[in-house]
Amino acid sequence: MSATIVLFWAAGLIQIGDAGVNLLLPRPLRSRENLARVSPMIRQVFIVHWFYVLLTLVIFGVACLLYAPELTSGAPLARFLCAAMAVFWGLRVPIQLLVFDREFRRRHRAADVAFTAGAIFLAVVFASAAVRPA
Numbered sequence: 001m002s003a004t005i006v007l008f009w010a011a012g013l014i015q016i017g018d019a020g021v022n023l024l025l026p027r028p029l030r031s032r033e034n035l036a037r038v039s040p041m042i043r044q045v046f047i048v049h050w051f052y053v054l055l056t057l058v059i060f061g062v063a064c065l066l067y068a069p070e071l072t073s074g075a076p077l078a079r080f081l082c083a084a085m086a087v088f089w090g091l092r093v094p095i096q097l098l099v100f101d102r103e104f105r106r107r108h109r110a111a112d113v114a115f116t117a118g119a120i121f122l123a124v125v126f127a128s129a130a131v132r133p134a
Contacts (some may be wrong), residue, residue, distance in 0.1 A: 005068040007125045012064030014118050019057040021111075022050070028108070060085055074134035086126035092119045 026032065035043045063081075064071065071078045096105075096116050105112040 002072070004072045004129065008064045008068035008071060008129070011122050011125050012061040012068070014122060015057045015061035015064065018115070018118065019054045019061065021115075022054055022057070029104075056088075060088075072129050072132065074129075074132045076134075079130050079132070082126045083130035086123050086130055089119045089126065090123035093123065 035046060038046075071082060093116060096112070096119060
């Protein structure tokens, strides 16, 4: 078994773990209270988008766990999917650091650092596989 496959299994677990953590976020974000102040359509769009992000994380995670050999093969489709996941996670790092509320991130520093480190890890793992020749 190659180290790359083990890294992909770790990436799968991180992404599924991230989806799980996101299920716990509504309380600290006071989502119910905050969403009560917006129009029903904005609330519905927010909830649907949140669901789709969680679904995407689970799909990415399961793909990494079940199809690590294929994703690390260097085949064109595998390289494309790895590049897409690298972009997904690579963009998430500056969003985490520059867009999200600094005070909230400071209050939850350990989670912030863990999430940022995880996103960097995922971006590097997927980018490495994306440039791997067949």
